Amino acid sequence: MEHVQRVLEYSKMKQQLIEHVASSLGRQKAMELVPSTSLDEVVKQQEETAEASNVLRLKGQVPLGGITDIRAHIKRAAIGGSLSATELIDIASTLYGGKRLKFFLEEIIDEGHIQVPLLEENIALIEPLSQLEKAIKQCIDDNGFVLDSASNALRTIRHQMRSYESNVKSKLEQLTRSSSTRKMLSDAIVTIRGDRYVIPVKQEYRGSFGGIVHDQSSSGATLFIEPGSIVTLNNQLTEAKSNERREVERILAELSVQVGEEAEQLLINVETLASFDFIFAKAFYAKAIKAIKPKLNDRGYLDLRQARHPLLPAEEVVPSDVAIGDNVRSLIITGPNTGGKTVTLKTIGLLTLMAQSGLHVPADEESELAVFEHIFADIGDEQSIEQSLSTFSSHMRNIVSILDQMNENSLVLFDELGAGTDPTEGAALAISILDYVYQRGALAAATTHYSELKGYAYNREGALNASVEFDVETLRPTYRLLVGVPGRSNAFAISRRLGLSESVIESAKQQINSDATQVEKMIAFLEESQKSAQVEWVKAETIRREAETVKKELELKLASFEKMREKMMEEAEAEANKAITNAREEAEVIIEELRDLQKEGAAIKEHKLIDAKKHLDAAVPKLVSKKQKQVKKRAEKAKRIPKVGDEVKVLSFNQKGSVIKKVTDNEFQVQLGIMKMTVELEDMQLLEKAPEPTKAITTIRGNDAHVKSELDLRGERYEDAMQRVEKYIDDALLAGYHQVSIIHGKGTGALRKGVKQYVANHPRIKSARDGGMNEGGLGNTVIELK
Known part of the structure; x- marks a missing residue:
C-alpha cells in the first residue's frame, strides 16, 4: 500500500488536506490518514464529511479556534506533576473552544434545518467542565500571568x-x-x-x-x-x-491537581476535538476542490463522471468520464505520449484512495466508486540502479508481485504494460497478463503503445478500448479520453504536416499489410463518429439549457402576472367598495327622507324599507383573494375540532405545534417551540399522530414552568450561591429570558464580587449592570442575556 500511495501521489493530496486543519490535533489526524477497506467504515466516514459540508454550507464557518494539543499536560497532571501557568491556560482555552463548538453544533441541531446524526453523536462526548475552566481563568490571565486575586x-x-x-x-x-x-x-x-x-x-x-x-x-x-x-x-x-x-x-x-482529577474526561474532549478538526478539514478541502460525496459499492464498479485530478490546476485539468466494472473488467487506454494516459490512470487510482479515506472526490454528482481490498499500481520508471535492473526487469518484478497478491476484490493499474522489450514479445506478454488478471476477477486499467492491444477489447469478453485524443492539425494532444475508441497511429499524418515527401509516405504505407490498414480506417471512422456524437450532444445540451432558461423566465412572468392580477382585483374591490359606500350613503339619505314622508302620512311600509336596505347590502361585491381561497381550502381539510394536547400544523407558518388552551370556539392557543400564539381554527390542520417532542423543546418547557426572572442569594454561603448562579443562568437561557436579576445584597461585598466575576466570563451574557434606584441598587445585578 505504501508503494501505491507513493506512485499515486497520495501524500501530496494529504498535504493539500492539511492546509485546512485548524490545530496540531487535526494535523496529526490528517497525517495518520490511510484508506480503509471496510465498506461500512468508508460509508460512515463519507457521511461525516457530508454532514460537515452541510454545516459549512449553512453557516459558512465553524469555531475551532483556541484548541491546542494538551494531552501531554493532562498526562503529567494525572501522575501528580505540576503544570506551568501557560500550560494551564492552554487547558482552559481548549475547554472553552470545546464548549463553544458544542454550543455551535447543538444550536444547529436545535434549529433542525439539517440533520447531522453522526456529528450529534460525537458532540455528546464533549463535557464542558466549566468549573475547571473557571478556576483556571480566575487565577491566570490569557498571557499566562498568575493574578493577584x-x-x-x-x-x-x-x-x-x-x-x-x-x-x-x-x-x-x-x-x-x-x-x-x-x-x-x-x-x-x-x-x-x-x-x-x-x-x-x-x-x-x-x-x-x-x-x-x-x-x-x-x-x-x-x-x-x-x-x-x-x-x-x-x-x-x-x-x-x-x-x-x-x-x-x-x-x-492546586490547579494541576484539579486537572489531574478530570484527566480522563479531558482526554476524551481532546480526542473528540481532534476528530472534529479533521472532519471539518475534509469538508473545507471538499469545498476547495469542488468535490462531491460519491456513491459506494463493494462489487468493483467505477463510474466517474467529469473526474478531475486534484493535484492539477483547476484551470488546466481536462475532466474524464470512466465507467468500468460489472461486465467490463479491463480498460485498455492507447494514445500518444504526453497525451494524458498516465494522468487518467492516476486519477482513477487517487480518487479511489480518496473515497476509501472518507474524502469527497472532485467529480460530478452521481459518480460511483468501489471499496477495494487491494489497490496495485505499476506506474512510472521504477528502475533500481543499486540492483542494476533494466526498465523492463524492474516493471516485470513489480508486476509479478502484483499478480501474486491480487484477488477478485482488487484494482490493478498498469502504465505502458509490456514496454521496454521486443515489441512482439512485449505485446504478447501484455495480452497474457491482462487475460490472467481478468481470470482472477480483478478490475484492471492499462495504458499501452502496442497496436496489437488495440484489437484486444474486440476479441476479449469484458474488455473495453479507450484512447486519448490527438489533434493532427495542431500536433498536440487534447487530453480528452474517448471511451470505446482505440487510439490510432498518427505517424503518417504528423509526418505529412511536418513536410515529409509524399512519395516516402506512400512507400511506407505499402510496407503495412492490409489488415493493419483496415484497422486504422476503422479506428478513424470510430473517432469521427465519436466527435460527431460529441458535437450533437453539445448542441442538445445547449438547447436543453436554453429551454430551462425559457421555462424559468415564463415561470417568473407567470408569477408576476398572478401578482399583478391579484393587485388589480384588490384595486377593483377597493373601487367597488367606494362606489357601494357612496351609494349606501345616498340610499340612507333617501330612506330617511321616505321615513319623514311616512311620518307626514304617506303610505310607505316599514318592512319594505328594511327589505330595500338588505338588498342594498347584498349588492356589495365579495371579492375573494387567492390567499383567502387557499386558507379556506386548507380549513376544509380539518376533520374535527382540536382538543387540548392535540398536535396541529399551523398553515400560515408551516410549523408543527400542540394545542395548550381553547380561547374561543374559533381560536386556540398553540405552543410553537418556545412561542405561544393564538391561532384561528381555519389556520390549523389537525395531525393524525403527534410527533415525538424534541429534546430541546422538552427541556425548555420544563424550565419555563419554574424559572423566575430573579434569583435571591441573600443569606447563602459563597460556594453554594455561585453554584446556584451557574445553574440559574443555564435555566434562564433555556427558558428564553432576555433579562434577569440576581439579588445578592450589599453585606461584605463577597457575593456581589463573585457574581460580577462569573457573569463577566460567561459567553452567553451580553451585559451586566447594578440595579437602579427602584431595582435594589448595589444589592442587585441586572443581566442581559444573548
Whole structure:
C-alpha cells in the first residue's frame, strides 16, 4: 500500500488536506490518514464529511479556534506533576473552544434545518467542565500571568513587594539626584544586577558608598554597587519575591491537581476535538476542490463522471468520464505520449484512495466508486540502479508481485504494460497478463503503445478500448479520453504536416499489410463518429439549457402576472367598495327622507324599507383573494375540532405545534417551540399522530414552568450561591429570558464580587449592570442575556 500511495501521489493530496486543519490535533489526524477497506467504515466516514459540508454550507464557518494539543499536560497532571501557568491556560482555552463548538453544533441541531446524526453523536462526548475552566481563568490571565486575586496570600505578598520596591527605588533615586553624590556616579540611573537594585559608581569612589559590589563594566571604570543603606530593603524584597514564587507554585500545583482529577474526561474532549478538526478539514478541502460525496459499492464498479485530478490546476485539468466494472473488467487506454494516459490512470487510482479515506472526490454528482481490498499500481520508471535492473526487469518484478497478491476484490493499474522489450514479445506478454488478471476477477486499467492491444477489447469478453485524443492539425494532444475508441497511429499524418515527401509516405504505407490498414480506417471512422456524437450532444445540451432558461423566465412572468392580477382585483374591490359606500350613503339619505314622508302620512311600509336596505347590502361585491381561497381550502381539510394536547400544523407558518388552551370556539392557543400564539381554527390542520417532542423543546418547557426572572442569594454561603448562579443562568437561557436579576445584597461585598466575576466570563451574557434606584441598587445585578 505504501508503494501505491507513493506512485499515486497520495501524500501530496494529504498535504493539500492539511492546509485546512485548524490545530496540531487535526494535523496529526490528517497525517495518520490511510484508506480503509471496510465498506461500512468508508460509508460512515463519507457521511461525516457530508454532514460537515452541510454545516459549512449553512453557516459558512465553524469555531475551532483556541484548541491546542494538551494531552501531554493532562498526562503529567494525572501522575501528580505540576503544570506551568501557560500550560494551564492552554487547558482552559481548549475547554472553552470545546464548549463553544458544542454550543455551535447543538444550536444547529436545535434549529433542525439539517440533520447531522453522526456529528450529534460525537458532540455528546464533549463535557464542558466549566468549573475547571473557571478556576483556571480566575487565577491566570490569557498571557499566562498568575493574578493577584488567585489567593489572599499572593495579594498580600505582592502588595509588600511593591512597597519594598518603591522604598528601594526612592532611596536610590535620592542618591542619583543628590548633588554631592551625582559626580561619583557614571550615570544617574537605577539599574538591576543579580535581581537586586544597584547604582553605577565610578571606580575611584568605591569606598564612598559601602555596601556590596555586584558587577562591573567591561573596562572596569564603573562598579555596580548596592549601597549599604538599602541592603536590608533589598533583602526584604528578595524574600518577598521568594514568598511570591512559593505561593504561585502552590496555586499552580492546586490547579494541576484539579486537572489531574478530570484527566480522563479531558482526554476524551481532546480526542473528540481532534476528530472534529479533521472532519471539518475534509469538508473545507471538499469545498476547495469542488468535490462531491460519491456513491459506494463493494462489487468493483467505477463510474466517474467529469473526474478531475486534484493535484492539477483547476484551470488546466481536462475532466474524464470512466465507467468500468460489472461486465467490463479491463480498460485498455492507447494514445500518444504526453497525451494524458498516465494522468487518467492516476486519477482513477487517487480518487479511489480518496473515497476509501472518507474524502469527497472532485467529480460530478452521481459518480460511483468501489471499496477495494487491494489497490496495485505499476506506474512510472521504477528502475533500481543499486540492483542494476533494466526498465523492463524492474516493471516485470513489480508486476509479478502484483499478480501474486491480487484477488477478485482488487484494482490493478498498469502504465505502458509490456514496454521496454521486443515489441512482439512485449505485446504478447501484455495480452497474457491482462487475460490472467481478468481470470482472477480483478478490475484492471492499462495504458499501452502496442497496436496489437488495440484489437484486444474486440476479441476479449469484458474488455473495453479507450484512447486519448490527438489533434493532427495542431500536433498536440487534447487530453480528452474517448471511451470505446482505440487510439490510432498518427505517424503518417504528423509526418505529412511536418513536410515529409509524399512519395516516402506512400512507400511506407505499402510496407503495412492490409489488415493493419483496415484497422486504422476503422479506428478513424470510430473517432469521427465519436466527435460527431460529441458535437450533437453539445448542441442538445445547449438547447436543453436554453429551454430551462425559457421555462424559468415564463415561470417568473407567470408569477408576476398572478401578482399583478391579484393587485388589480384588490384595486377593483377597493373601487367597488367606494362606489357601494357612496351609494349606501345616498340610499340612507333617501330612506330617511321616505321615513319623514311616512311620518307626514304617506303610505310607505316599514318592512319594505328594511327589505330595500338588505338588498342594498347584498349588492356589495365579495371579492375573494387567492390567499383567502387557499386558507379556506386548507380549513376544509380539518376533520374535527382540536382538543387540548392535540398536535396541529399551523398553515400560515408551516410549523408543527400542540394545542395548550381553547380561547374561543374559533381560536386556540398553540405552543410553537418556545412561542405561544393564538391561532384561528381555519389556520390549523389537525395531525393524525403527534410527533415525538424534541429534546430541546422538552427541556425548555420544563424550565419555563419554574424559572423566575430573579434569583435571591441573600443569606447563602459563597460556594453554594455561585453554584446556584451557574445553574440559574443555564435555566434562564433555556427558558428564553432576555433579562434577569440576581439579588445578592450589599453585606461584605463577597457575593456581589463573585457574581460580577462569573457573569463577566460567561459567553452567553451580553451585559451586566447594578440595579437602579427602584431595582435594589448595589444589592442587585441586572443581566442581559444573548
